[in-house]
Amino acid sequence: MQMCLASELFRIEGSSVMASWYSSSDSDDTYTSHESRAKVDLAYRNLDVAAVSTCLEDDASIISLNLAGNSLDSIPPEVGRFDALRSLDLSNNRVSLLNEKVLRLVILYLGGNELKAVPNEIGELEQLETLGLCDNSITSIPWTVCKLKSLCSLLLHNNQLQTLPREILTLRMLSELSLRGNPLVLRFVRDMIYDPPSLLELASRVVKVHRVPFEEQDLPRTILEYLSTARQCVNPKCAGVYFDTRVGNIKFVDFCGKYRIPLLEFLCSTYCTRTPYRPIRMHKEEPSDEAPVPEDRIKKVLLG
Numbered sequence: 001m002q003m004c005l006a007s008e009l010f011r012i013e014g015s016s017v018m019a020s021w022y023s024s025s026d027s028d029d030t031y032t033s034h035e036s037r038a039k040v041d042l043a044y045r046n047l048d049v050a051a052v053s054t055c056l057e058d059d060a061s062i063i064s065l066n067l068a069g070n071s072l073d074s075i076p077p078e079v080g081r082f083d084a085l086r087s088l089d090l091s092n093n094r095v096s097l098l099n100e101k102v103l104r105l106v107i108l109y110l111g112g113n114e115l116k117a118v119p120n121e122i123g124e125l126e127q128l129e130t131l132g133l134c135d136n137s138i139t140s141i142p143w144t145v146c147k148l149k150s151l152c153s154l155l156l157h158n159n160q161l162q163t164l165p166r167e168i169l170t171l172r173m174l175s176e177l178s179l180r181g182n183p184l185v186l187r188f189v190r191d192m193i194y195d196p197p198s199l200l201e202l203a204s205r206v207v208k209v210h211r212v213p214f215e216e217q218d219l220p221r222t223i224l225e226y227l228s229t230a231r232q233c234v235n236p237k238c239a240g241v242y243f244d245t246r247v248g249n250i251k252f253v254d255f256c257g258k259y260r261i262p263l264l265e266f267l268c269s270t271y272c273t274r275t276p277y278r279p280i281r282m283h284k285e286e287p288s289d290e291a292p293v294p295e296d297r298i299k300k301v302l303l304g
Contacts, residue, residue: 048072049076052072086107091109098115098122101121101125108132113136120142123147129173130155139161146171152173163184200226204226204243229243233267240269
């Protein structure tokens, strides 16, 4: 397996980050007195999950943990119990499932593994500043990435990504986005399979679009719940909505005035793709993408 750049980044950036924590922490004396244990390096020792668990036990003082280049197929369960852990390097293993959460992580490297998907729970790591997911087989990034408001660096190169979620535009702190080695633009709307809406969806669309009046007691609870899931078509020239059936559309967004990256958005039908349109906001907190994204939003977009 090709060595991921994340390991080198960990050694360079991780050490400086840790040093800043030691100097600024209110409990500096505690960390410096246990510094030998606070930064644990078990990289490239061919350890499996059981062996790592034996080495770690339940040491709550660990702040930085380097497990790169071992034989891990999952995250050791002890890792999820380290409340003080801020930096975790799991690059160049065989991890295929993110089975543990460390909510206070600031740095997480998972490059060079066997990941095919990123769980929605990644959005719960709200303190994350650096996320390395390069050199995997990831096909999509969940919209919950928009919850990572502190994220500065997102490494996605050498995966199987064809699009990025629109919500990535809400990451105001993001200054580095690495995308090289991804398909990105292989699929377009005309190549996508479109299944016609069900009779339930067609009837529900009529109710929502034409604002058909009804009393809640006149409809089953399941229908009421279904009606509440309507999503507005992003085409400003279309007043339609959709429920289960939608058409994916690629919108190219200008980053830094130099790179254009494809973002995936959804329309209510294939008819919406026949007229040029300007996408509108899907959520109130989303920025408009009518104008190029300011340079201070994305400083590095690495496509090649």
